[in-house]
Amino acid sequence: MSKLLIPFQNKYTLCLSTQVGCAMKCSFCFTGTQGLKRHLATEEIIGQYILAVRWLQEFRPNGHQLKNLVYMGQGEPLHNFDALKAANEIFLDQHGTSIGVQKITISTAGYLPGLIRWNEEMSGVNLALSLHSPFEEKRNKLIPINQRYPLADVLKCIDEIPLKRKQYIIYEYLLIKNFNESIEDAHATGELLREKMAIVNLIPFNPFPGSEFERPEQSQIEIFKSILESYKLPVLIRGTKGDDILAACGQLNTKL
Template sequence: MENILNFTRDDLGIWLEDNGIRPFRAGQIFKWIYIRQTDTFEQMTDLSKDLRQKLEDHFYISRLILDEKQVSADTTEKFLLRLSDGQHIESVLIPEKDHFTLCVSSQVGCAQNCRFCLTAKGGFVRNLSISEIIAQVRDARYYLIQKDLDPLKLSNIVFMGMGEPLANYENLIKALKIILDSDYGLKFAPRHVTVSTSGLVPKITQLGLETDVNLAVSLNATTDEMRSNLMPINKKYSLKQLLKACQTFAIKPRNKITFEYILMKGVNDTKADALRLVKLLAPIKAKVNLIPFNEYDNSEFKRPPKNEISDFLQILLDHNFTAITRKSKGDDILAACGQLKAKLY
């Protein structure tokens, strides 16, 4: 039997047609699964009993197992989710002023081995399936329903959880089709979905051609020497290659690419770093998220003093960049940027 969450609506339509069933039924099935949050085919009462039985014989509908939940002082919630093979991932539900954002994982662990990231310490185990990506979003909406909240208040998704999304590209793209399905799927607007990458250059261009989602790039350094020291992927794809891919990334006229820059004391936080960042990003429609390093036990890096963070930001603003210092939510429960590290078995 197959997990039906692994099927896009087009894929399900093909399966139905191959089995002598009119493909438009795929929309009805999707509506039950993603809008009505149904967990059994028997509940799909606008389908014939024969079709419901056929679906029951070939598919199942799954949810991830919530093994642990932590709630931050700022009400950010981190979920430890168990997969069918016993592996674990984490996702984070972030409260905003009038909506929620979900930070979604794409892999069990991560192979990029960025020195500042806690996820890297656990190594890489495997890619997530389409259904495991989708279930994080579907289950989070169901969680809001259980709390008597409007599930559509979960309107934003950031692929900034465990793993490198572009290293799981095919499953990411299929999952995005379900997430962005505005008729019967999860109905997220492309402008509210962001995919972050450490810099898999060939896939950046491909993502721009295949989707309308936002791109975020984890940059963190302004020289190849420093970036290669912090992020091994830079040894394969240099800053020049990365920024060229960003220049050609297909974005809508009013959109900008977000560059995430984690400020680490005595590493990449000087005035010279800020001025180099200005020069590097000048040819690109860019906005900058400065992220003061989120410290964790035994981390080799430290957060810069507030005045140095402010000085760095001011240089960007003085050069007419859209830039903010991002307050990472959930850092008291290790749910902030770079802190996710689920139990790995």
């Protein structure tokens, strides 16, 4: 459990899974290597929360709180939409866990059938898109479902999501050495996002056993960030807490 609770001072973010394995087969992702075993039921998603709360009560009893939920564990959340939706309704309901809508973030690889349902059925929670490249060809290599649901269609759908004041779409960008970390990649990403309510999360790739990709140099990460900032985009470089235990994003594998 401690692997899935990400601490910041005495506040914690819980990383939730929605499936065992994943059907999306992203080429950078450890989870994707095992394929989809099954969807999780709503109670199994809620169960992760209950276990986390109990773990905190037992092992961090002095004022440590679970503050945020992020669906960034195993699985493509929007591929298990009905269970995800029901779990969120329980998380949000005052008779459930009464978590604020702004404290929940769902991350997707760009599963368009789920995004099409989002506006009607997903009531104001935050959305994060795994962007990883502004170019369709490169994205095809990283996220195979991009061939079926191209980035242009995904972005068009996301652009139609109504946002509250100060609400942003999070665009996650996995930085991979000699693949998508160049100055041209950075400028094309800046151009793509410059008019949007966007926050960019840069995630330096965490190598896993057998992966074909490498982590970029720190200097290149900083250059990429400063180019995006020149387009007036807020940019964060995600820390790699958990990479030593293979629990950073895209590294969960039930074979471990």
